[in-house]
Amino acid sequence: GVSRKKIEEGLHLLDLDLSDINAVFLTHEHSDHVGGLFPLLNKRDIPVYATGGTLQGIRKYDKKNTMDERKMTLIHADTPVLCGDLQVDPFAISHDALEPVCYRVTCQGKKVAVATDLGCYDDYLVDRLQGMDALLLEANYDLRMLQAGPYPYYLKQRILSDNGHLSNDASSRLLIRLLHDHLKGVLLGHLSEQNNLPELAYETVRVEIEMSDNAYHAGDFRLGVATRFAPSEILKV
Numbered sequence: 001g002v003s004r005k006k007i008e009e010g011l012h013l014l015d016l017d018l019s020d021i022n023a024v025f026l027t028h029e030h031s032d033h034v035g036g037l038f039p040l041l042n043k044r045d046i047p048v049y050a051t052g053g054t055l056q057g058i059r060k061y062d063k064k065n066t067m068d069e070r071k072m073t074l075i076h077a078d079t080p081v082l083c084g085d086l087q088v089d090p091f092a093i094s095h096d097a098l099e100p101v102c103y104r105v106t107c108q109g110k111k112v113a114v115a116t117d118l119g120c121y122d123d124y125l126v127d128r129l130q131g132m133d134a135l136l137l138e139a140n141y142d143l144r145m146l147q148a149g150p151y152p153y154y155l156k157q158r159i160l161s162d163n164g165h166l167s168n169d170a171s172s173r174l175l176i177r178l179l180h181d182h183l184k185g186v187l188l189g190h191l192s193e194q195n196n197l198p199e200l201a202y203e204t205v206r207v208e209i210e211m212s213d214n215a216y217h218a219g220d221f222r223l224g225v226a227t228r229f230a231p232s233e234i235l236k237v
Helices: 004-013 037-043 052-061 123-128 143-148 153-160 168-178 198-211
Strands: 048-050 072-074 081-083 086-092 101-107 110-115 134-138 185-189 222-225
Touching: 004 037, 037 052, 048 052, 052 072, 086 123, 123 168, 134 168, 143 153, 168 198, 185 198, 198 222
Parallel strands: 048 072, 110 134, 134 185, 185 222
Antiparallel strands: 081 086, 086 101, 101 110
8 A cells, every 4th residue: 555656665675676566466356455556557568456346446546547458367266276486375354345365376396475454263264374484464453452552432343353364362372273384483463553563472472382282382473563654674585
């Protein structure tokens, strides 16, 4: 959802530019995820991959009617997509959007996944996230901060619902089910600016892992928190 300028600035910090973007995969149509899409497409001719529901939902942001249907590729949950050397596997998630998905990406035997905007998780989601080498996992809110915070009641209920977001505690429980010998790194992401703190999310997850009865410890892999306004650390797998 960041502006094209912010995207360009972030790429430059990594010695990249817009010409290095080969494709854009959308998770869902909410503005904090697609707000910068059409300014980006106005500057660069980039293929876009999204579900039918997401393609329907993003039309309201196309103020200049720049949405070229020929550049929009329809995808479906649980149907792999080949993009260069990458195999991209969309999987369905529980969120209050039209047809939301997240993605697992495989390249040369290495697997990474981005899993945010998870109102809840089940065995289906756990199965899709097994065996990752690296993972960006939602830890959106601390329950006490959300309950005591300034959000109106209806918004708190939306966040807490099975179509909302994953709390620090729920993220911990999910991550514990995903730990394995070859996991290199986990970044906690999509933290609420009002209802969470990076150090709180980190400590909650770290402590829950240490207190669990599984065979792994938080020190067995790189655990970090994704930054909000700058490129996050690079995890090498």
